[in-house]
Structures are given as C-alpha cells and as structure tokens.
Amino acid sequence: MYEFDLERPTRVEDAVKLLSDSVESQPLGGGQTLIPTLKQRLASPERLVSLTGIDSMKGVFTDRGGTLRIGGATTHAEVAAKAAYPGLSELAANIGDPAVRNRGTIGGSLANNDPAACYPAAVLALNATIGTNAREIAADDFFQGMFTTALEEGEIITNVTFPAVRTANYQKFLQPASRFALVGVFVAKHDDGVRVAVTGASNDGVFRWSAAEEALNGDFSPDAVAGLDVPDGDMISDLHGSGAYRAHLVKVLTGRAVAAA
Amino acid sequence: MAKVTMTVNGKSVSGDVEGRTLLSAFLREDLNLTGTHIGCDTSQCGACVVHVDGEAVKACTMFALEAEGAEVGTIEGQANADGSLNAIQQAFQDHHGLQCGFCTPGMVMSAAALLKENPKPSEAEIRHYLEGNICRCTGYHNIVKAILAASGQDVSAIAAE
Ligand SMILES: Cc1cc2nc3c(=O)[nH]c(=O)nc-3n(C[C@H](O)[C@H](O)[C@H](O)COP(=O)(O)OP(=O)(O)OC[C@H]3O[C@@H](n4cnc5c(N)ncnc54)[C@H](O)[C@@H]3O)c2cc1C
Ligand code: FES
Ligand code: FES
Numbered sequence: 001m002y003e004f005d006l007e008r009p010t011r012v013e014d015a016v017k018l019l020s021d022s023v024e025s026q027p028l029g030g031g032q033t034l035i036p037t038l039k040q041r042l043a044s045p046e047r048l049v050s051l052t053g054i055d056s057m058k059g060v061f062t063d064r065g066g067t068l069r070i071g072g073a074t075t076h077a078e079v080a081a082k083a084a085y086p087g088l089s090e091l092a093a094n095i096g097d098p099a100v101r102n103r104g105t106i107g108g109s110l111a112n113n114d115p116a117a118c119y120p121a122a123v124l125a126l127n128a129t130i131g132t133n134a135r136e137i138a139a140d141d142f143f144q145g146m147f148t149t150a151l152e153e154g155e156i157i158t159n160v161t162f163p164a165v166r167t168a169n170y171q172k173f174l175q176p177a178s179r180f181a182l183v184g185v186f187v188a189k190h191d192d193g194v195r196v197a198v199t200g201a202s203n204d205g206v207f208r209w210s211a212a213e214e215a216l217n218g219d220f221s222p223d224a225v226a227g228l229d230v231p232d233g234d235m236i237s238d239l240h241g242s243g244a245y246r247a248h249l250v251k252v253l254t255g256r257a258v259a260a261a
Numbered sequence: 262m263a264k265v266t267m268t269v270n271g272k273s274v275s276g277d278v279e280g281r282t283l284l285s286a287f288l289r290e291d292l293n294l295t296g297t298h299i300g301c302d303t304s305q306c307g308a309c310v311v312h313v314d315g316e317a318v319k320a321c322t323m324f325a326l327e328a329e330g331a332e333v334g335t336i337e338g339q340a341n342a343d344g345s346l347n348a349i350q351q352a353f354q355d356h357h358g359l360q361c362g363f364c365t366p367g368m369v370m371s372a373a374a375l376l377k378e379n380p381k382p383s384e385a386e387i388r389h390y391l392e393g394n395i396c397r398c399t400g401y402h403n404i405v406k407a408i409l410a411a412s413g414q415d416v417s418a419i420a421a422e
Contacts, residue, residue, distance in 0.1 A: 097393025
C-alpha cells in the first residue's frame with residue numbers, strides 16, 4: 001500500500017468537508033473491497049475518510065407502513081440480524097463469510113457496484129432510494145454499468161430506503177471460490193407490479209429483466225418465465241461459466257425466486 | 262504516524278502507527294503476537310481472524326487505527342488462566358482438528374465467535390460459519406468434529422461418515 005492518512009470523523013458534515021478539500025481523499029466503509037484494492041496499489045488516495053465512526057449512518061429502522069431504512073455504514077451482519085423485510089436479511093446473511101459481514105457495509109457495496117455483488121440486485125428490484133449527503137437517487141438511475149454509479153466525487157451514501165413490498169425473494173448461485181454470486185436474481189412483487197433484477201450475469205452490471213417482469217405481471221408463477229429467452233449477448237463469460245450458462249441460470253433462479261417468494 | 266490505544270487480550274496497549282498499518286501488522290510486528298497468521302493477505306483465507314469488540318474480523322482487512330479504543334482478542338488470549346487449553350483448543354487436539362496448524366488460530370477464533378452466538382450449532386451451521394476459513398491441509402472434517410465436541414455435542418454421527 002502507498003502511504004495515506006486515515007481520518008475517523010464522527011459526523012457526516014465533517015466527513016464531507018474532508019472529502020471535498022484539496023487533499024485527494026476517498027471514503028472508507030468496511031474496507032472489505034477497498035483494503036485489498038489498496039494492497040494491490042490499484043488506488044492511491046492521500047487520505048482515507050472512515051465512515052464507520054459516524055453513528056447517524058448506522059442502524060436498521062422499520063416504520064409502521066413497512067418502509068425500511070438502513071444507514072449507509074450499517075454492516076451486513078446487522079442487516080442480517082435486524083432487517084424484518086422480505087429477502088433482505090437472508091441476502092445479507094449469505095454475503096461472503098462472517099468476518100466479511102462483520103465489517104462490510106451496504107453503502108460500500110452499493111458505491112462499489114461490483115457486477116457480482118448481492119445488494120445491487122435487491123436495491124434495483126425493491127425500487128429503493130439511495131440517500132446521500134446531497135440528494136436522493138432512485139435505484140433505476142443509480143447503477144450505471146459495472147463499478148460505475150451516479151455518485152459524484154466525494155459524495156457519500158448516508159442511507160438506503162426500501163419501500164414496503166408485498167413479497168420478495170433472492171436466489172444466489174454461489175461462486176464458491178470468491179463467495180460472491182455467480183448469478184443472483186432478486187424478485188419483488190410490489191402493489192404496482194413485479195420487478196426482477198439480475199446480478200453476476202451481465203457485462204453491464206446489475207440489470208432488470210423486463211421480459212420476465214411482464215410475464216410475471218400476468219401470471220406470478222415459475223411457469224411464466226420457463227419459456228422466455230434470456231438475452232445472452234452481453235453475458236459475462238469467464239472460466240467460471242460461459243455466457244450461455246449464466247443466461248440459463250438467470251431463468252432457473254428467477255423461477256426459484258418466484259416459487260419461494 | 263498516529264498514536265493508537267486498544268485493549269489486547271485484556272491488557273491496554275498503545276503504539277505509533279501509520280494510516281496504512283493493518284491490525285494484523287500491529288499485532289504481529291509491534292506486539293509480537295505472531296499467533297495471528299497471514300495466509301493470503303487478500304481477505305480470502307481467514308488465518309488472521311481475531312475478535313474486535315467480540316466480533317470475528319480479518320485482521321489483514323482492517324487498519325490498526327480503526328481498532329482505537331476496541332477490545333481485541335487473539336489466539337494468545339484463548340487459553341485458560343492457568344495456561345491449560347480452553348475447551349475449543351482441547352477439542353481440536355482431541356479430534357485431530359489440525360495437521361500443519363497454519364489455519365488453526367483463525368479456525369479457533371472463528372469457532373469461538375460461532376459458539377458465542379450459537380452455543381449448539383448443527384454440522385451444517387458450523388460448515389456455513391467456517392466458509393471464510395480455508396485449511397490447506399483440508400482437514401475440515403475433524404475441525405467440524407472438534408467444534409461439535411467443544412459445544413458438548415455428540416460427534417459419533419459425523420464420525421461415522
Ligand atoms: C471474501 C469476500 C467475499 C465477499 N462476498 C460477497 C458476496 O457474496 N456478495 C457481495 O455482495 N459482496 C461480497 N463481498 C464484498 C463485501 O460485501 C464488501 O463489504 C463490499 O463490497 C464493500 O463494502 P465495504 O463497506 O467493505 O466498502 P469499502 O471496501 O470500504 O469501500 C468500497 C468502495 O466504496 C466506497 N465507499 C464505501 N462506503 C461508502 C459510502 N457510504 N458512500 C460512498 N462510497 C463509499 C469506497 O470509497 C470504495 O470505493 C465479499 C468480500 C470479500 C472480501
Ligand atoms: S490473511 Fe487475512 S484473510 Fe487471509
Ligand atoms: S491444518 Fe494445515 S492449513 Fe489447516
């Protein structure tokens with residue numbers, strides 16, 4: 001790792017100030033992605049601004065209407081233990097391993113937008129809103145291709161809000177070496193329709209499978225998706241699985257998620 | 262350099278560290294607690310698992326300064342006060358839960374964290390919890406047996422497999 005200073009502010013305003021002055025700075029969440037990146041010298045900030053000392057960015061809150069709000073620096077372990085919301089606590093409980101879950105945060109996962117990460121699928125299917133120090137960003141506008149998001153330089157995710165949902169389920173097909181998803185599908189049934197989000201499969205990162213959404217709006221059953229074609233043109237193809245294999249998994253996992261929802 | 266103070270295995274310690282100093286480096290190089298092993302240094306293997314405020318974390322994937330004020334537990338603090346092995350360590354010995362022993366500190370620290378939150382885990386729960394702990398000698402079967410035994414459960418069912 002190159003040298004850098006590490007700051008641990010306790011208020012969002014102080015973190016934002018540190019991230020916007022003339023010293024080249026980067027936010028640090030749980031470090032489960034960023035520390036390995038720094039070790040490989042793929043990033044060289046002059047300063048890291050740790051967000052995990054900011055209490056207002058931590059916690060899981062449910063309101064009476066069923067809306068769930070999660071602080072941006074909340075660990076996967078805390079979401080697994082406390083999120084009374086369909087699909088989400090199971091998703092968090094199966095990210096990586098216990099030590100990763102005890103440090104890694106929802107804000108870090110979303111800001112990173114790894115094409116095989118789990119939370120992006122949940123946020124997109126559940127039509128969540130990403131709250132930052134500056135604004136609110138709709139899930140449909142937030143993810144902009146693998147490792148790319150709508151976040152501006154120095155902007156931090158302070159919370160994520162999930163609207164009430166009728167039913168939802170996440171199916172992760174484990175890539176056992178990385179413990180990420182080889183493919184993951186999140187299906188959510190809202191009052192105004194079904195949303196299906198796919199992670200791990202596409203070179204463009206997480207995406208909505210609109211053909212499945214249409215079919216499931218008519219008939220919310222695994223059979224409704226069994227006959228659909230999954231576009232396999234831009235599927236990730238690597239030593240862990242071909243594009244055609246991933247496309248097939250998308251369909252199978254969508255059916256399983258519908259059956260389990 | 263910045264000053265960091267934390268409690269390690271019940272003793273208050275402090276030192277001067279850089280921003281980039283990992284908790285694993287602080288434990289091993291500044292405190293000479295070399296029981297925390299570095300297997301991969303890429304967050305994959307779990308040989309470096311320690312407890313920070315009671316939770317299992319990878320010491321190679323956390324900065325020393327992030328443990329300011331924390332209670333840190335390492336393998337060196339696991340034995341009983343009289344120096345004898347604790348129940349988990351003893352069960353690893355009794356059930357041959359280690360071969361070369363390189364992964365063992367991380368395995369024992371993960372097992373301790375598991376048994377704290379789930380005192381009687383099933384075999385499947387143990388295997389799920391240990392997903393982040395890799396044993397190059399691939400002695401998983403006996404590791405799982407040792408943890409079942411340490412939690413006071415019958416190991417004959419799994420031993421028969
Ligand atoms: C062995 C292993 C297995 C894993 N398995 C999975 C898995 O199965 N599924 C999965 O989804 N993930 C998995 N991960 C990734 C894990 O979930 C990480 O915790 C996550 O990707 C990054 O979160 P973090 O809090 O650690 O962020 P960091 O590593 O600290 O930061 C990641 C990036 O986000 C930025 N950032 C951090 N917090 C914020 C914020 N609040 N606002 C804005 N920017 C921010 C940082 O500057 C950095 O660019 C795994 C990681 C490991 C090491
Ligand atoms: S040395 Fe830390 S996970 Fe391998
Ligand atoms: S006993 Fe050798 S690595 Fe596990």
